[in-house]
Amino acid sequence: MTQEPLALSRTARTRLRREEIVTTAARTFADRGYAHVGMRDIADAVGIRGASLYHHFAAKEEILYAVCLTVTREPCEENLPLLDAAGTPAQRMAMLVRAHLRHLYRRRVEHLVGLHEMASLTPEHRAEIDGHRRYYQRRVRDVITAGARSGEFTVPDAQLAAFAVLDMLNGFSGWFRDDRGLSLDAAVEGYVELVVARTLGAGGALA
Amino acid sequence: MTQEPLALSRTARTRLRREEIVTTAARTFADRGYAHVGMRDIADAVGIRGASLYHHFAAKEEILYAVCLTVTREPCEENLPLLDAAGTPAQRMAMLVRAHLRHLYRRRVEHLVGLHEMASLTPEHRAEIDGHRRYYQRRVRDVITAGARSGEFTVPDAQLAAFAVLDMLNGFSGWFRDDRGLSLDAAVEGYVELVVARTLGAGGALA
DNA sequence: ACGCGAGCCTAACCGCGGTTAGGCAAACAG
């Protein structure tokens, strides 16, 4: 172990640099589209030269891959545990919706990129991203199925409802802006109502 | 007027050729992504040479623009009139959902492209496409507002509900396949129930 | 019959942008 007085350890600093590049690149991709952004553009935004990016990433697509990973892996790691917590399916779904929307907001830039630029990924990388997405969707469908079995949800087809709910949620980052009258908290609670109470049919009792 | 015995008139044939190019290009864009498809690829799929495409379109982006136009203009022209027809807001929304989903299915390839490749459009073209989308959304919101005023819909915030409903609907083309157990008719009617009866809260009476 | 334009061709251009090669300075290890 080496000391870390004010400055961060070497590996920590390099990881921070990587994340800075990914964040900056995500911002640029979201603004102008992956195809219209050159390595030199990303480098300019970071404050280095184009070729220097290759000390952190082997290719441009790897940067996009890193962006997409954060928005498909983080929800799996942070939100899905809520589905294993205590409470009825309706309560757990309500928690998931809140966490999901807040993550969508916190990572809104990356989500926009991940939504639009999937086509620019390597087939292998896209397959991995898709795997995460399908896993997440399967877990949500299972909770809806559980809620339907217990009679708490009155939805006829759990699979159909899962698709509907997830599309509804994921669209959120496409239109929500917090500087236009509606606050994030209000929007989130409105969506909890729309998703859990209405679409899934769990009348009251949302915790 | 010239005769058109078996063969079509000149202008009709050229229009058909244009549409063939647009359809073929949409298919290719959907499969491999706009950026990974070259003019020569499109031309190969049509059966001509790359440079010959420039007799029909001034640039590659014009082809993408044509694809995007069909999926944003057609719904405005074909579906929105249903909102002006007779009936309660709930009945009219149910008709709109049916028409919307069937259009999404009929033009599913083009919709996939229009959803993913917006970033590759010229700013002016994207602005026009966005205009159509916003107009459509505004019309849907107005019906929801009307239904909420008449008490038929029990939704708290019409704007929020409009976003939710449209995201829910537009996601449809992203996952629905008619060769996997669920028929189109069943999916459409399931979505009518989910959207109008549940999410918007119009209990029964859907015509 | 004849001219014209639509449609497609071959050939080539050429610039953008991802990528590579190789060097220099500071930071860290021993």
Place this chain on the structure above:
DNA sequence: CTGTTTGCCTAACCGCGGTTAGGCTCGCGT
């Protein structure tokens, strides 16, 4: 103090792919 590694630099490459130039051949209108 010295060897090595990290991070960034300058310089250049080079291939892909959108685009252009210009010519041939039909089919249609007059």
